[in-house]
Amino acid sequence: MGMESAARRRLESIGRHLLPPRILFRDLHLNPVSLTESNTVGSSPVIIGGMILDIHAKPFTDPVPGTTNPGEVQYVSGGVARNIAECMSKLGTRSFMISAVGFDMAGDMLLRYWKSAGLSTEGILQSKSIRTPVVSIVFDSSGELAAAVASVEAVEKFLTPEFIKQFQNYICSAPMLILDANLHPKSIEFACQIAAAAGIPVWFEPVSVKKSTRIATVVNYITCASPNEKELIAMANALSSSKEFKFYCESTKGQRQSVESLFQMLKPAICFLLDKGIKLLVVTLGPDGVFLCVREWPRFKSHDLKSSKLDSLGRMSHEFVDESCSLKQNCTTISGQLGFKSHVFHFPALHASAVSLTGAGDCLVAGILASISSGFDMMQSVAVGIAVAKAAVESETNVPAEFLLHNIAGEAKIILSGVKQLPL
Numbered sequence: 001m002g003m004e005s006a007a008r009r010r011l012e013s014i015g016r017h018l019l020p021p022r023i024l025f026r027d028l029h030l031n032p033v034s035l036t037e038s039n040t041v042g043s044s045p046v047i048i049g050g051m052i053l054d055i056h057a058k059p060f061t062d063p064v065p066g067t068t069n070p071g072e073v074q075y076v077s078g079g080v081a082r083n084i085a086e087c088m089s090k091l092g093t094r095s096f097m098i099s100a101v102g103f104d105m106a107g108d109m110l111l112r113y114w115k116s117a118g119l120s121t122e123g124i125l126q127s128k129s130i131r132t133p134v135v136s137i138v139f140d141s142s143g144e145l146a147a148a149v150a151s152v153e154a155v156e157k158f159l160t161p162e163f164i165k166q167f168q169n170y171i172c173s174a175p176m177l178i179l180d181a182n183l184h185p186k187s188i189e190f191a192c193q194i195a196a197a198a199g200i201p202v203w204f205e206p207v208s209v210k211k212s213t214r215i216a217t218v219v220n221y222i223t224c225a226s227p228n229e230k231e232l233i234a235m236a237n238a239l240s241s242s243k244e245f246k247f248y249c250e251s252t253k254g255q256r257q258s259v260e261s262l263f264q265m266l267k268p269a270i271c272f273l274l275d276k277g278i279k280l281l282v283v284t285l286g287p288d289g290v291f292l293c294v295r296e297w298p299r300f301k302s303h304d305l306k307s308s309k310l311d312s313l314g315r316m317s318h319e320f321v322d323e324s325c326s327l328k329q330n331c332t333t334i335s336g337q338l339g340f341k342s343h344v345f346h347f348p349a350l351h352a353s354a355v356s357l358t359g360a361g362d363c364l365v366a367g368i369l370a371s372i373s374s375g376f377d378m379m380q381s382v383a384v385g386i387a388v389a390k391a392a393v394e395s396e397t398n399v400p401a402e403f404l405l406h407n408i409a410g411e412a413k414i415i416l417s418g419v420k421q422l423p424l
Contacts, residue, residue: 045088045369046171048098048164048191049081049180049205050155051114051124052133053106054358054398062141077113078135078398080207081180083359087366087388087399089119093373096170098123100158102130123167130154137358144357155182161190172198176369179204181211188214192221205365206231213238219276226282226365229266236269239276245269259288259346263422266291274342282368282382284361289349292382295342347382348418350411352393359398364389379416387411
């Protein structure tokens with residue numbers, strides 16, 4: 001509990017350094033939770049998805065096909081859902097994890113690390129009939145993904161609706177449900193239906209271009225989603241019979257296209273998905289930052305708003321420094337086909353000394369969710385998420401061993417000051 005309390009205090013104190021947005025997002029708070037309640041039903045966000053052992057192969061120089069390449073090979077705890085849960089824990093917010101592993105080397109390694117971090121295994125199925133999911137990843141010398149082979153069938157096979165139903169009370173009482181698209185479509189739909197019946201918002205993590213299309217049957221249940229550019233297009237095309245959305249990643253001499261060009265290219269798909277009822281899209285752009293796209297600000301379930309935690313954060317807000325950055329003026333309005341107006345913000349990324357890009361998107365989501373859970377509004381939370389993702393990029397593991405408060409706080413403040421209006 002001492003380590004957990006320290007993690008919570010680290011995240012709380014970030015608030016003292018953040019720039020306060022002038023736009024009021026009063027409804028955008030998850031249920032604040034004391035870590036002492038982490039094992040009780042309803043005390044934590046619920047995350048359902050894969051626990052995966054990643055095998056990272058990093059050559060010393062760019063890999064040459066057809067031969068052995070000298071380099072380093074590491075076993076790393078991975079899986080989108082698992083990464084999010086671990087990162088949230090290190091930022092002081094417990095989640096309830098529902099997953100499955102086998103009684104094999106990979107499963108034993110994952111659970112040994114999980115338990116060493118003080119995390120609960122109550123929602124994790126371990127069985128001799130399960131082959132623990134494993135992904136073998138080969139990077140190039142700059143840390144970019146060069147090739148990968150994934151064996152994650154166990155996530156679909158064993159995280160069935162019947163297994164998920166055992167934890168219905170946790171889902172119905174949670175402030176939010178986070179779903180990893182590695183799940184079988186029937187399991188995704190079943191979990192969404194449980195959440196919908198209880199009024200619980202659902203965060204959809206697309207995982208990959210191929211699996212992002214699993215949103216097609218559950219879009220009416222999805223509150224938030226966090227795709228990259230290609231996943232965004234794939235999601236839109238999965239919901240459109242005409243397959244009309246396209247994305248071209250143009251670059252000349254190593255230079256990416258401008259943020260304004262990116263937005264104009266992605267705008268039709270963003271409008272389409274917001275028209276379909278998704279309230280909030282966090283579109284990750286790699287080194288170009290994040291587009292925060294909002295149809296309407298979702299109301300996350302919060303049934304403990306009178307806690308001392310929020311009182312404390314309220315006092316902290318008076319210490320925030322106002323540097324005359326009016327985010328109200330940095331709002332881009334796009335008109336959807338249904339006539340509503342949606343807000344789009346661009347959050348810049350900061351330069352990172354990249355070691356490995358795997359896990360960065362998961363840590364972004366974890367940083368956002370942990371920050372909201374701690375009482376930050378969405379604008380601050382996205383800035384913290386980007387700073388957390390930067391730390392992940394500079395780490396050899398999917399989730400950094402620790403987060404440095406001073407760095408995250410300072411970087412989040414810089415990110416917020418750089419939020420700017422996008423051209424229509």
